[in-house]
């Protein structure tokens with residue numbers, strides 16, 4: 001049977017998320033920031049960080065575990081650095097505040113390095129790194145997250161999926177956009193396999209004894225995800241090291257929660273107090289010709305003869321670019337009908353109308 005998908009325009013999703021967030025008391029400009037990040041996640045094809053997660057943010061505001069009022073505050077500052085108290089506001093509100101500040105500093109002194117404590121889940125890391133591209137700068141963003149990853153040789157989750165994003169501008173609006181979790185895969189992918197009753201490939205997760213497992217049930221109950229690289233023999237300790245690096249920049253530098261002190265994923269019994277890091281670097285302060293060399297660097301990779309003629313060599317950011325182009329040609333983002341129905345049910349509970357339209361069905 002063809003998968004039934006429902007095509008919804010970006011503007012409709014944006015408005016819908018804003019209405020739901022405002023209905024539970026979020027300030028309109030905070031709701032707009034959140035909606036923009038989530039829509040961007042879906043547009044780029046990362047459905048695990050888009051509309052699908054809206055109910056989590058609605059619940060965070062409803063239960064008052066996340067603040068709906070106030071603005072982030074700069075606690076400490078130099079020309080190039082800042083420590084920000086996110087005041088337990090929505091992650092994208094904190095993220096935008098910090099990234100704007102980092103960009104401003106990079107304009108003034110060549111680099112801006114801003115860390116935040118007291119933040120919350122901020123969606124796709126790439127959203128913030130990519131803001132720097134608009135100013136022709138390099139952007140970076142990192143966040144710590146609830147523990148889901150078991151370190152090499154361990155058997156307990158003590159690190160999050162701690163994503164890394166680095167965006168660098170080339171010529172003619174082209175760019176390198178690396179945006180990746182430091183776990184081999186996202187938890188959602190393991191959950192999907194479990195629901196379908198399929199085994200997972202080796203190197204995604206381990207069981208409660210810390211042994212790599214292809215059984216998604218074992219990974220989800222007592223086990224955990226493993227770092228990029230998988231087992232020790234295949235370099236998993238490098239992914240483990242990158243996850244630790246993210247903590248250095250986030251939880252440790254900002255004095256936020258870190259490692260297994262961070263609350264359990266989806267258990268909102270206490271505030272998250274996540275640590276996040278936002279960096280902008282102005283290439284103009286370095287060797288001239290940055291954009292040309294960036295484009296050349298990407299051309300070398302993209303232009304080579306691929307191992308499989310049907311699968312060209314890509315640069316980071318290309319798969320998402322292809323996805324956005326496909327959406328734009330279709331005139332919207334294709335959502336699974338069950339996701340749309342579920343989100344509409346959530347919206348009805350908080351008294352929102354109009355709901356997401358369900359009439360534009362496509363099969364693919």
Ligand SMILES: NC(=O)c1ccc[n+]([C@@H]2O[C@H](COP(=O)([O-])OP(=O)(O)OC[C@H]3O[C@@H](n4cnc5c(N)ncnc54)[C@H](O)[C@@H]3O)[C@@H](O)[C@H]2O)c1
Nearest residue numbers: 123124125126145161163177178179180181314315316317
């Ligand atoms: N806020 C959070 O708590 C949190 C935690 C984890 C992940 N995330 C987000 O989840 C999203 C998905 O992360 P992921 O690790 O599953 O991403 P992914 O594995 O789909 O992609 C990772 C990176 O690899 C690039 N890529 C993919 N295929 C490629 C190829 N063939 N050649 C070259 N480059 C290629 C992509 O462009 C991307 O930059 C990211 O946006 C991330 O920020 C957020």
